[in-house]
Amino acid sequence: xxxxxxxxxxxxxxxxxxxxxxxxxxxxxxxxxxxxxxxxxxxxxxxxxxxxxxxxxxxxxxxxxxxxxxxxxxxxxxxxxxxxxxxxxxxxxxxxxxxxxxxxxxxxxxxxxxx
Amino acid sequence: xxxxxxxxxxxxxxxxxxxxxxxxxxxxxxxxxxxxxxxxxxxxxxxxxxxxxxxxxxxxxxxxxxxxxxxxxxxxxxxxxxxxxxxxxxxxxxxxxxxxxxxxxxxxxxxxxxx
Numbered sequence: 396x397x398x399x400x401x402x403x404x405x406x407x408x409x410x411x412x413x414x415x416x417x418x419x420x421x422x423x424x425x426x427x428x429x430x431x432x433x434x435x436x437x438x439x440x441x442x443x444x445x446x447x448x449x450x451x452x453x454x455x456x457x458x459x460x461x462x463x464x465x466x467x468x469x470x471x472x473x474x475x476x477x478x479x480x481x482x483x484x485x486x487x488x489x490x491x492x493x494x495x496x497x498x499x500x501x502x503x504x505x506x507x508x509x510x
Numbered sequence: 511x512x513x514x515x516x517x518x519x520x521x522x523x524x525x526x527x528x529x530x531x532x533x534x535x536x537x538x539x540x541x542x543x544x545x546x547x548x549x550x551x552x553x554x555x556x557x558x559x560x561x562x563x564x565x566x567x568x569x570x571x572x573x574x575x576x577x578x579x580x581x582x583x584x585x586x587x588x589x590x591x592x593x594x595x596x597x598x599x600x601x602x603x604x605x606x607x608x609x610x611x612x613x614x615x616x617x618x619x620x621x622x623x624x625x
Binding site: 399401404427429431436437438439440441444488490492496497498499500501502503504 | 514519546551552553554555556600606607608609610611612613614615616617618
């Protein structure tokens with residue numbers, strides 16, 4: 396159990412367009428989901444925490460209007476990169492937990508390339 | 511502010527040889543420490559975690575890690591590596607005992623295994 400799936404695994408988009416990344420918990424209800432970003436040769440950085448039915452909490456320095464997070468159901472959270480630019484090219488990965496301080500499991504990540 | 515440092519960006523080791531990956535952390539509160547492995551195209555998999563008790567913790571795939579409070583270190587070891595251990599390894603610290611929640615990651619160490 397505890398499988399988290401992200402879609403797509405990779406995406407290439409044109410500068411100025413928006414792209415949506417999905418994070419699904421396949422076999423459990425994820426009350427809480429976390430979104431991370433990994434730039435090339437750098438570590439994973441927490442972007443935001445989302446709780447089902449609530450607005451996401453963004454980490455300092457992360458633009459909430461650019462990275463829209465929706466967690467409308469207990470099995471799905473989406474990250475939309477709006478008006479993407481080449482500097483947004485990165486590896487985005489989510490983790491999901493049942494909440495209440497339980498373990499969060501990671502998806503396989505999505506590699507976004509903006510050209 | 512919390513931080514995690516993995517001094518070695520790359521390590522090359524021969525199959526069958528021992529492996530040690532270094533991790534140093536800075537954390538204001540009780541640290542909950544984790545090691546993850548990321549294989550190409552895969553999500554992060556939890557290897558082991560430490561929050562209290564015996565400072566030598568055993569994980570999956572034959573890995574172990576030792577917590578040394580005086581050195582603020584949590585080094586990962588494996589006595590004999592297999593070719594399948596080639597991957598990227600991340601050390602992380604978090605505010606909760608449960609893995610995957612609001613983690614601060616180190617920069618990662620890429621392990622290459624020579625036949």
